[in-house]
Amino acid sequence: MSKRIIGGLGLLLGAGLYTGSVLAxxxxxxxxxxxxxxxxxxxxxxxxxxxxxxxxxxxxxxxxxxxxxxxxxxxxxxxxxxxxxxxxxxxxxxxxxxxxxxxxxxxQMEVTSAGGGESASDALLNRGEQIANRGDWDKYIVSCKSCHGPGGKGVGSDFPGIASQHAGYIRTQLHAWKDGERSNDPQDLMGAIAKRMSDDDIEAVAAWYASQTVSAEGEE
Ligand code: HEC
Ligand code: HEC
Structure with a gap:
């Protein structure tokens, strides 16, 4: 970058005109x-x-x-x-x-533990684990694991980690997709799944993922 351009940027910055789109x-x-x-x-x-x-x-x-x-x-x-x-x-x-x-x-922060799964019954957690790891073929629900990875730790930038995420947040997002209020996922991948889930299914899978811990070495 030439001195003149740098000087020009300095002026822009100094004048408070920098909007974030000027610089790469x-x-x-x-x-x-x-x-x-x-x-x-x-x-x-x-x-x-x-x-x-x-x-x-x-x-x-x-x-x-x-x-x-x-x-x-x-x-x-x-x-x-x-x-x-x-x-x-x-x-x-x-x-x-x-x-x-x-x-x-x-x-780069260490994954922290999540709230909302503590008081879930064993029956609810078992249902959550089933949906997460095996899906429910009677309802055409693909396992969450098939995209979010083993243990729900996430895969790359496309499939976020959902293990040890707060139950209330997971629940809100699934309802938002089910009701068509969140639609920023590629190819409606999440919308298609959430629409097949009952409120009880959502409750179960949210509680199960919230109760999962993610070890430090499991994350990059
Ligand atoms: C076919 C692939 C696929 C499957 C199967 C899938 N997801 Fe997702 N999920 C995605 C994608 C892609 C995103 C990211 C959407 C975006 O870019 O905003 C996502 C995002 C999410 C988020 C939002 C996370 C956050 O931090 O905002 C939650 C919660 C979630 N999924 C839960 C589930 C649950 C629970 C299941 C199983 C019932 C499931 N997903 C199954 C593809 C999938
Ligand atoms: C007043 C509370 C509040 C503050 C302050 C706030 N956030 Fe958020 N943030 C939220 C809520 C609520 C959501 C969930 C939104 C939803 O349900 O779609 C969220 C969601 C997010 C998400 C999406 C997470 C995911 O898993 O998909 C990111 C990223 C984020 N916030 C970053 C930030 C950053 C960076 C800042 C500061 C510049 C910030 N937030 C400040 C309340 C807040």
């Missing part, structure tokens, strides 16, 4: 990400664990999620492809570089 986005930096995530901790917590507020809104765990997945979700909120009144203003605060940085920051 560089690799994610967890330290810058921590700074950009200062407002996020109110809900997603300093350790990225989020919070399962019983009977209330459930803030997802971000710690240990794949960076590419986090980036996609933030872009989806910004573009309105994914809608949530609580989250949208915070996604809109970030420029493209900050999105990459906060994704790097949260993705």
């Amino acid at each position: 986005v560089g690799p994610g930096d967890p330290d810058r990400g921590q700074t950009a995530a200062a407002t996020c901790t109110a809900c997603h917590q300093a350790d990225g664990s989020g919070k399962n507020v019983p009977g209330g809104e459930s803030w997802p765990r971000l710690a240990g999620l794949d960076a590419g997945y986090i980036e996609k979700q933030l872009h989806d909120f910004q573009a309105g492809r994914r809608q949530n009144a609580t989250m949208m203003p915070f996604a809109n605060m970030l420029n493209d570089q900050q999105i990459v940085d906060v994704a790097a920051y949260y993705s």
Whole structure:
């Protein structure tokens, strides 16, 4: 980059005109990400664990999620492809570089344990485990494991880890897909499955995944 261009950028930055679209986005930096995530901790917590507020809104765990997945979700909120009144203003605060940085920051954190599965009955957990690992062919429900991976730990940037995610959050997302309120998944993969699930199925699989722990060495 020539000195003149750098000087010009400096002027833009200095004048507060920088919008994030001028510069190519560089690799994610967890330290810058921590700074950009200062407002996020109110809900997603300093350790990225989020919070399962019983009977209330459930803030997802971000710690240990794949960076590419986090980036996609933030872009989806910004573009309105994914809608949530609580989250949208915070996604809109970030420029493209900050999105990459906060994704790097949260993705390198250790996976934390989840709430909402503690009081589930054995029968409910058994049903959840069945749907997660074997699916239910009578209802044409494919096992969650076939996309989200063994133990629900996630596969790459496309299939997020859902083990040790809060039950309230998993439940909300499945209902959102079932009701057509979330539709940012490629090829309606999740919508097709959620629409075949009863409320009890959703309750069961949410409780089971929330009760699963993810060991540190199981994550990258
Ligand atoms: C006031 C509470 C609140 C704050 C502050 C907040 N979020 Fe969120 N966030 C939520 C909620 C609620 C959801 C779930 C939205 C839904 O149900 O679709 C969410 C979802 C997300 C997701 C999607 C996670 C997934 O597994 O798909 C990401 C990524 C995220 N937030 C990042 C951030 C970042 C980065 C910040 C700070 C810049 C932030 N959030 C600030 C409440 C908040
Ligand atoms: C055919 C592949 C496929 C199967 C099977 C599947 N999923 Fe998904 N799931 C996806 C994809 C792709 C996404 C990411 C959507 C996006 O990009 O926003 C996703 C996202 C999710 C999320 C949102 C995670 C988050 O952090 O926001 C939850 C919860 C979820 N799936 C639960 C389930 C459960 C429970 C099952 C089994 C009943 C299941 N999925 C089966 C493909 C699948």
